[in-house]
Amino acid sequence: xxxxxxxxxxxxxxxxxxxxxxxxxxxxxxxxxxxxxxxxxxxxxxxxxxxxxxxxxxxxxxxxxxxxxxxxxxxxxxxxxxxxxxxxxxxxxxxxxxxxxxxxxxxxxxxxxxxxxxxxxxxxxxxxxxxxxxxxxxxxxxxxxxxxxxxxxxxxxxxxxxxxxxxxxxxxxxxxxxxxxxxxxxxxxxxxxxxxxxxxxxxxxxxxxxxxxxxxxxxxxxxxxxxxxxxxxxxxxxxxxxxxxxxxxxxxxxxxxxxxxxxxxxxxxxxxxx
Amino acid sequence: xxxxxxxxxxxxxxxxxxxxxxxxxxxxxxxxxxxxxxxxxxxxxxxxxxxxxxxxxxxxxxxxxxxxxxxxxxxxxxxxxxxxxxxxxxxxxxxxxxxxxxxxxxxxxxxxxxxxxxxxxxxxxxxxxxxxxxxxxxxxxxxxxxxxxxxxxxxxxxxxxxxxxxxxxxxxxxxxxxxxxxxxxxxxxxxxxxxxxxxxxxxxxxxxxxxxxxxxxxxxxxxxxxxxxxxxxxxxxxxxxxxxxxxxxxxxxxxxxxxxxxxxxxxxxxxxxx
Numbered sequence: 320x321x322x323x324x325x326x327x328x329x330x331x332x333x334x335x336x337x338x339x340x341x342x343x344x345x346x347x348x349x350x351x352x353x354x355x356x357x358x359x360x361x362x363x364x365x366x367x368x369x370x371x372x373x374x375x376x377x378x379x380x381x382x383x384x385x386x387x388x389x390x391x392x393x394x395x396x397x398x399x400x401x402x403x404x405x406x407x408x409x410x411x412x413x414x415x416x417x418x419x420x421x422x423x424x425x426x427x428x429x430x431x432x433x434x435x436x437x438x439x440x441x442x443x444x445x446x447x448x449x450x451x452x453x454x455x456x457x458x459x460x461x462x463x464x465x466x467x468x469x470x471x472x473x474x475x476x477x478x479x480x481x482x483x484x485x486x487x488x489x490x491x492x493x494x495x496x497x498x499x500x501x502x503x504x505x506x507x508x509x510x511x512x513x514x515x516x517x518x519x520x521x522x523x524x525x526x527x528x529x530x531x532x533x534x535x536x537x538x539x540x541x542x543x544x545x546x547x548x549x550x551x552x553x554x555x556x557x558x559x560x561x562x563x564x565x566x567x568x569x570x571x572x573x574x575x576x577x578x579x580x581x582x583x584x585x586x587x588x589x590x591x592x593x
Numbered sequence: 594x595x596x597x598x599x600x601x602x603x604x605x606x607x608x609x610x611x612x613x614x615x616x617x618x619x620x621x622x623x624x625x626x627x628x629x630x631x632x633x634x635x636x637x638x639x640x641x642x643x644x645x646x647x648x649x650x651x652x653x654x655x656x657x658x659x660x661x662x663x664x665x666x667x668x669x670x671x672x673x674x675x676x677x678x679x680x681x682x683x684x685x686x687x688x689x690x691x692x693x694x695x696x697x698x699x700x701x702x703x704x705x706x707x708x709x710x711x712x713x714x715x716x717x718x719x720x721x722x723x724x725x726x727x728x729x730x731x732x733x734x735x736x737x738x739x740x741x742x743x744x745x746x747x748x749x750x751x752x753x754x755x756x757x758x759x760x761x762x763x764x765x766x767x768x769x770x771x772x773x774x775x776x777x778x779x780x781x782x783x784x785x786x787x788x789x790x791x792x793x794x795x796x797x798x799x800x801x802x803x804x805x806x807x808x809x810x811x812x813x814x815x816x817x818x819x820x821x822x823x824x825x826x827x828x829x830x831x832x833x834x835x836x837x838x839x840x841x842x843x844x845x846x847x848x849x850x851x852x853x854x855x856x857x858x859x860x861x862x863x864x865x866x867x
Binding site for chain 1: 703705706710741743746774802807817818820
């Protein structure tokens with residue numbers, strides 16, 4: 320039995336499976352959409368990864384991840400741009416819906432978040448022509464403000480969409496409920512993103528209370544406080560009807576369980592609480 | 594030697610000192626502004642606390658804290674309003690610059706943050722007449738979005754100022770750099786707050802990288818990534834020239850050091866990096 324509308328971000332089972340094993344486990348449970356990370360693709364090789372995708376008729380809801388643009392010197396910024404261009408090529412080879420960007424935070428030793436944000440806009444501008452030529456939409460993922468220093472200095476939908484409006488075609492946002500559920504302007508900005516055709520991905524998991532680790536304590540859908548159904552309705556009302564992609568980093572819980580159980584739980588929760 | 598413009602929020606030394614001991618330790622180092630928490634006031638009694646403040650000519654930059662308005666039922670919401678009115682009376686007795694509100698998060702079992710926010714606005718509206726009559730300004734403290742579920746569902750300056758504009762006179766914001774440093778609209782909203790005469794307090798500490806605990810791992814000024822001087826200039830340009838109030842919750846570091854060392858470090862950093 321196929322489960323329509325559900326994608327598994329393979330970070331969710333990265334401790335249990337390599338990419339091929341994860342795909343097999345998804346297919347066994349009727350799930351035909353995935354989102355791999357680049358290290359998972361590299362581990363089996365890009366051509367093999369592309370073959371796995373094509374042979375199984377998989378939808379790739381995103382390739383994770385490009386970004387990480389800010390750097391302390393020009394050489395570092397150039398290296399980031401080159402690496403992002405390679406990521407675009409990989410996304411094209413996998414026929415991914417988008418390349419997801421985690422844009423990067425403050426360079427080592429810097430306290431200048433305004434400058435970091437300029438480096439992000441400049442970096443995206445530099446890769447966008449290659450993305451357009453490759454037919455790969457670029458998805459900025461606004462990350463929760465608790466990651467502003469060390470992972471991503473784009474922290475709200477509004478800020479991400481301002482960058483999109485500045486840069487034009489071929490770019491949008493990945494809406495991850497974990498990062499944006501708290502935002503008082505969420506509904507307004509989802510509507511704005513939808514009107515501009517800029518919603519490229521919809522990631523789900525849950526916010527646990529308490530949260531014991533800033534990075535690796537994401538919850539399974541239904542175990543936390545995010546009103547997933549409400550946000551889904553808002554995103555669908557804005558015109559996005561792509562798969563919901565489960566992305567859970569959970570060092571002490573889900574990464575320690577059998578992969579099969581994790582994926583079946585994702586499927587069961589997707590069908591009941593999302 | 595007096596240190597002008599520095600206030601110590603007494604939570605910073607709550608494990609080392611009671612309120613009287615903390616005041617003595619501050620005075621010894623030339624610091625004449627403090628911000629106590631209600632439990633610290635209650636521990637020595639309100640009249641004794643007021644006497645300590647008056648006899649020593651202390652400036653009380655804020656009383657922490659009122660708020661916590663959302664509740665699962667009407668009785669809980671009424672109890673919160675009653676408690677906030679008592680907090681207003683205590684702030685008046687201490688001649689505090691403001692009563693700081695940590696507004697509260699989701700009631701137990703709720704995922705409805707929109708409703709929680711309505712309960713916050715309604716609760717503040719209910720206490721505001723008493724605050725105005727008592728001459729106690731109410732300071733909404735927008736808390737970092739990582740506290741949206743369990744501490745405060747007001748998470749940006751913009752959101753707090755929208756509530757202020759809705760409710761009128763006698764209310765403003767406490768700008769705590771820890772909660773707002775990441776906000777792409779920070780400068781804009783500080784200017785807005787200043788223009789409306791709504792900046793009531795300026796709290797400082799630092800954001801550590803990495804941060805190992807969501808609540809109790811705040812850094813000493815200078816040890817993290819917040820550009821304190823820049824934010825101070827922005828706040829002063831907006832017309833607020835009150836003391837900077839150091840508020841550090843640090844279970845594994847500053848709460849374990851001698852109180853005298855903590856306060857002298859606050860003073861030294863205030864004079865060098867703030």
